[in-house]
Amino acid sequence: MSAPSRFDRGHTDDLMTFLSASPTPYHAVASAAERLEKAGFRQVAETDAWEATSGGKYVLRGGAIIAWYVPEGAAAHTPFRIVGAHTDSPNLRVKPRPDTGAHGWRQVAVEIYGGPLMNSWLDRDLGLAGRLSLRDGSTRLVNVDRPLLRVPQLAIHMDRAVSTDGLKLDKQRHLQPVWGLGDTVRDGDLIAFLEDEAGLARGEVTGWDLMTHSVEPPAYLGRDRELVAGPRMDNLLSVHAGTAALAAVATSGADLPYIPVLAAFDHEETGSQSDTGADGPLLGGVLERSVFARGGTYEDRARAFAGTVCLSSDTGHAVHPNYAERHDPTHHPRVNGGPILKVNVNNRYATDGSGRAVFAAACEKAGIPFQTFVSNNSMPCGTTIGPITAARHGISTVDIGVAILSMHSARELCGADDPYLLANALVAFLQP
Template identity: 55%
Template sequence: MAHSFDTDTEAQGLIDYVDASPTPFHACEQAAARLAAEGFTEVVETEPWPTEPGRRYLVRGGSLIAWDTTGAHGAGAGPAAGFRVVGAHTDSPNLRVKPNPDHARAGWQMLGVEPYGGLILSSWLDRDLGLAGRVAVRGEGGGVEARTFHGRDALLRVAQLAIHLDRTQNEALSLNKQAHMEPLWGVGDEPGDFVGYLAEQVGVVREDVLSWDVMTHPIQPSTRLGRARELIAAPRLDNLATSYAGVRALLDAVATEPTHVPVLVLFDHEEIGSTSERGATSTLLPSVLERIVTAGGGTRDDYWRALAATVIASGDMGHATHPNYADRHEPMHQIQVNGGPVLKVNTNLRYATDSVGAAAFRLACEQAGVPMQTFVTRSDLPCGSTVGPVTSSLTGATTVDFGAAALSMHSTRELMGAEDPAMYAAALSAFLAPA
């Protein structure tokens, strides 16, 4: 039986997913756990690909890809059956810990960090911050083992300068990424022991900590907001809201056993250009799609035939019209929270949407019975981008970019409509399994 998309259930589901996913590694762990609970099994890239049809997923660091071949196999569609792909990303702007972070200044123990992505620096000031991430430790036989941890305690704070010491900051706050964004995490003239902290978190001795991918996160829980609780305030909605909806949609879509292969791919590193071994410009998506085809007995020609029959929907958050800055938005394309999924269009292809892809997404929204909005940025403002143009160019597949409406994108605390997660998941399910 297909899953239902109840508004309150999906809003709380998103909140739970975000709060459990302070890093891309945790976002993939959480997605994998939800997939495994519904019968998906993990595939390891270094092992032979299973040839029998089934529901499977693969994790590469902070990226995940999942698919189901049972419907296509049962319908006799053959290895050249096309794919329906929903793409999103797991990373969000934050402050990440440097390799040699410990130092002391003016009687404070400080931690060296580097801004990641296009974060709004001021939103990180005077927040209670925790640490989370992945630690590479010494394994048995001289190997390397990766362990994740999620520190939920208030540990750090990037302290703002008092108004008495700079009375101009309400008019023109200027923050230097090197000088002004280092968090304090203790008192003393001697540096703290970050490596010792990591060793405690992952359960090893200090000497076995080899390296890390550790980042800060605000520890304030996500919540429903507004007079009628019609809003969700949370960190990392860009783009965990799409990651969560994608997982829910895939689980719903596979219950109908579509005659093509539904795929969900969650990429890391979108916020810094996607150029990594697990970003959207990597081999992750093309290699997995090809291995799906060849494991089903297909040839290289079958793979290219399958790509020609593929449609990709690239999901990322979209800008709701801001009531205090309405002049920053295209007047004929006003976007509302709780107004349904947002089709994203840019004639210079910062978004990959063309008329064919737009039509496919519109039909999915109609099938799901949810409204659709269309976003175009002002012609005199630059336009952001996402994984859509990259996946389109790597695969040659028809691609459409879409999102869910939000305010305060790239802040430590973003805002979206509480009705949108359910509509988002419903539209993506219909896209993955068109009637």
């Protein structure tokens, strides 16, 4: 039964499928690539020479994907229209020596990735997923999507002060999940288990990038099911919307004055400084090679970049009914009120007046409302890949997104209509 709405819920249903299929950045880019392949895109290898052909192409590197569509007859200096997002979310990640335990409990040693709401990971059934690196140099994705791990909270009887002093967690001691019983820690046990799960021979795995995820599926919530609760909305909601928008534009048959691009990066939650992060060379290299493959020169590259605009799409903060005083008193974004434009005059967001005009024009064309977010002056403002993209590539960038609650929790909350509204704004931006 579909939730009642004046908007099509098919997009949100597909978002929930995407979230479930994407417990890690590696799975997210594989899911995005699968959708783009159905729209006629094809993967190109960074190690190959690129041809001056039209159509949809994409590059995969680790947990990042850059996809673009070259219209027929596009000049070498044709500007780009970019939707930027990130694939990573805060979570618990497996350490190099994962097998640990004490007092008859078998545990997995984990490290904190990004800035999670740590209490949201307590007493929650967790799966384990990620990328396995094999002895022959290849990689294999693995996803144990069933209750496997749990971080048990201390009973209140042994922590009476928690009700008055609040929950205090030591990141090293209190967040190591249990996954079985046994008095002896056996090195290699977890990896051997994952080799079996992935259908691999023992000893075949020589490296791993593994992380926990909540196995509870996304769900509609509320009296009228006008909300969606689910994991990793920050920021797979934007990755999904950008993928859907790019596929729609590429298959529309419309004349395109720009080259539409999806740039979904890894490692935003830890500063973006990696070969797959927004502060790395991946996006610039792909765009330059696209220009040069079409016979362009450095002058063409400069002209293309000068006319390029990027929408950096990431989740933002909806006004919280229990903490409204934490928000700016005149800016209260609401869920299902349309996408948000993020503004910060200290350049924590990249939006300026001209960028607002670009986004306003896209929303007007799409026939959807938008809202504005600005932080309370008394509180520090978060940031996104927007300022990084603008500074690294000299590209005009605008920060936008969808307003949610419980950001960085193991499960976040958004309006059921907002993902559809965002995707439509992105289509109008990519196809002005």
